[in-house]
Amino acid sequence: MRSLGKAASTEQLLATAAKLNAESEQMEAKLASLRDGSAIVLSPEDRAQAELLAIAFFDAWASRRKGFKALWSSVLEAAEMSSKELKDVVAFDDDEGAGANFEEAKKLVDSIKAARFKRKGAKPA
Numbered sequence: 001m002r003s004l005g006k007a008a009s010t011e012q013l014l015a016t017a018a019k020l021n022a023e024s025e026q027m028e029a030k031l032a033s034l035r036d037g038s039a040i041v042l043s044p045e046d047r048a049q050a051e052l053l054a055i056a057f058f059d060a061w062a063s064r065r066k067g068f069k070a071l072w073s074s075v076l077e078a079a080e081m082s083s084k085e086l087k088d089v090v091a092f093d094d095d096e097g098a099g100a101n102f103e104e105a106k107k108l109v110d111s112i113k114a115a116r117f118k119r120k121g122a123k124p125a
Contacts, residue, residue, distance in 0.1 A: 051112050058109040065095070065102065 008016070033039035042050070072083075079086055095102050 051116060054112060055109055058105055061102070061105070068094075 030039075034041070076083060076086060081089075
């Protein structure tokens, strides 16, 4: 009698089975992307390291870009040529030539910084 009193009812068993089936379907959906190779799994430490590297690379790019613009404007003043004429004479790769978009990269890095700020639990001023 005691063992029957402790046993779950049919309704409880059906609810538990439905809950477990739903969890199983969710896990199968996650596994499907892992099996076909479309999912990339990163540990939180790897993600944090990648974010730090992205921020550092962008900051270096921004610094070098600013320095180049200052140098370029000085050269333009001394050369008394238009920017396009001087670009034709002097061969170099800039953001456009390399196919890089500084503004898109800035938005991406800003979103990474905002997400890191939120994860730390701080509130923006």
